[in-house]
Amino acid sequence: MGVNLTKIINRKEIKLEDLSNKTVGVDAFNTLYQFLSSIRGYDGEPLKNTSGKITSHLQGLFSRSLNLMSKNIKLVYVFDGKPPALKYGENKERSLRKSEAEDKYQEAKDEENIDLMYKYSKQFVRLDKTMIEESKQLAKALGLPIIQAESEAEGQIAYMNKKNDIDFAASQDYDALLFGANQLIRNLTLSQKRKLPGGKVVYTFLESIDLKKVLEELQLTQEQLIVLGILTGTDFDPGGIKGIGPKKALKLVKENSDYDKMFKELKAEFNWKEIYNIFHNLPVNKDYKLKWELINEEKVREILVEENDFSLERVNSSLQKYNEENKLKNQKGLGEFL
Numbered sequence: 001m002g003v004n005l006t007k008i009i010n011r012k013e014i015k016l017e018d019l020s021n022k023t024v025g026v027d028a029f030n031t032l033y034q035f036l037s038s039i040r041g042y043d044g045e046p047l048k049n050t051s052g053k054i055t056s057h058l059q060g061l062f063s064r065s066l067n068l069m070s071k072n073i074k075l076v077y078v079f080d081g082k083p084p085a086l087k088y089g090e091n092k093e094r095s096l097r098k099s100e101a102e103d104k105y106q107e108a109k110d111e112e113n114i115d116l117m118y119k120y121s122k123q124f125v126r127l128d129k130t131m132i133e134e135s136k137q138l139a140k141a142l143g144l145p146i147i148q149a150e151s152e153a154e155g156q157i158a159y160m161n162k163k164n165d166i167d168f169a170a171s172q173d174y175d176a177l178l179f180g181a182n183q184l185i186r187n188l189t190l191s192q193k194r195k196l197p198g199g200k201v202v203y204t205f206l207e208s209i210d211l212k213k214v215l216e217e218l219q220l221t222q223e224q225l226i227v228l229g230i231l232t233g234t235d236f237d238p239g240g241i242k243g244i245g246p247k248k249a250l251k252l253v254k255e256n257s258d259y260d261k262m263f264k265e266l267k268a269e270f271n272w273k274e275i276y277n278i279f280h281n282l283p284v285n286k287d288y289k290l291k292w293e294l295i296n297e298e299k300v301r302e303i304l305v306e307e308n309d310f311s312l313e314r315v316n317s318s319l320q321k322y323n324e325e326n327k328l329k330n331q332k333g334l335g336e337f338l
Contacts, residue, residue, distance in 0.1 A: 003173065003233065004174065004232065004233075005177070005246050006174075006246075007247060008218065008246040009174070009214055009218075011186070011207040011208065011209050012209070013205045016068070016071045017071065018208075019072075019168070019185070020071060021072050022073060022074065022167040023074040023076060023166040023168070023290070024076065024167065024168045024188065025161065025169050025170060026075055026077050026170045027157060027170065027171040028077040028078055028079045028080075028132075028139075028153060029079065029080050029127060029132075030171050030172055030173065031064075032060070032061070033127060034060070034172070035059065035061065036054070036060075038056075038060075040056065047059055049307075049308045049309040053130075055308045055309075057127070057135055058138055058303070058308060061135055062138060062142075062304060062315075063318070065139065065142050065144065066142070066318055066322045068188070069142070069322065070321075070325045070326065075144050076144065076147060076290060077136075077139045077144060077145070078153040078156050078160075079146065079153060080153045081151050083151065084151060084278045084282075086274060086275065137303055138303050138304070140299075141296045141299035141300045142296075143296070145288075145290045145291055145292065147288045149285055150283040150284055152278075152282060154169070154173065154181075155282035156284050157176060157179075157181060158176050158179035158180045158181035159180075159284040161181045161182050161183060162181070167183065168184070168185045171184065172186055174209075175229075177211055177214065177225065178229045179282065180279075182210070183210060183211070184208070184211070185208050186209070187204045187206050219254070220254075223280075224254075226279045226280065227259055227276065228246070228249045230272050230275050231249035231252060232246050234279075236270075236275045237272075241263075241267075259272065260273075295322070
């Protein structure tokens with residue numbers, strides 16, 4: 001889930017055109033989970049090939065990547081590595097919640113309750129090693145750089161952003177800010193509609209968050225922002241301190257300078273320094289290369305059509321549309337010099 005700072009952070013609405021010719025580091029797991037959760041049938045069943053293997057992630061990755069690439073956005077997909085030890089507790093809890101949701105889904109299926117089937121199906125989404133590997137292969141076939149993080153993808157993206165190797169960090173979570181990303185964007189999608197649990201539909205917009213402005217407006221240092229996040233709860237201390245939301249956490253961080261004493265008085269059931277150290281000293285992959293290639297259409301068709309039963313006509317149509325748009329852009333660019 002990550003840290004939620006929505007109530008205290010100002011976000012700027014931007015357009016996809018604002019990202020033209022910009023490099024964007026994308027949290028791959030975060031994105032693939034979105035596809036697995038949202039690309040489903042009316043009864044909650046994900047897309048599958050003829051052998052029963054789930055393909056929702058491939059459908060989402062192919063469509064969204066091509067659409068964003070057609071806007072001249074240079075994508076970089078960053079994949080999680082080994083999670084910090086403190087995250088295992090949260091992952092165990094998530095696994096338990098997924099198992100419970102799966103049981104409820106089966107009950108709803110037995111009762112032929114389509115609404116409940118759809119509701120619970122989205123709550124036990126799992127991303128396995130096969131899905132991860134084929135997602136990497138598809139992204140490579142689309143000519144996009146793949147970066148394998150040492151640990152958390154958001155920490156790796158933040159590092160790359162601080163080094164000015166990428167212009168933006170893209171994730172739905174705010175954790176990238178705690179890791180020190182200079183520029184965060186949320187809702188990197190062409191659709192502004194988002195379906196929440198329970199069937200409610202909300203409209204979102206592409207958001208840009210500038211870390212420097214956040215710190216100035218909140219009158220905090222980067223170190224204080226991390227402490228604030230720990231108070232409200234991160235993946236490494238789920239729930240944070242009971243009863244403390246972003247606004248109260250902001251007040252506490254400003255009123256206290258001795259954080260050992262503060263967390264002791266708040267009866268924290270975790271070692272705040274261990275969590276702080278994750279955000280401050282996360283291991284990162286420093287030996288990465290960012291190189292964009294032409295789309296390998298033959299490989300794309302092999303992955304999608306031959307291996308996963310996608311419609312050859314639809315895949316070719318999407319590739320052709322991208323090529324035509326790309327050709328048109330190049331012609332316009334050339335025209336500027338004539």
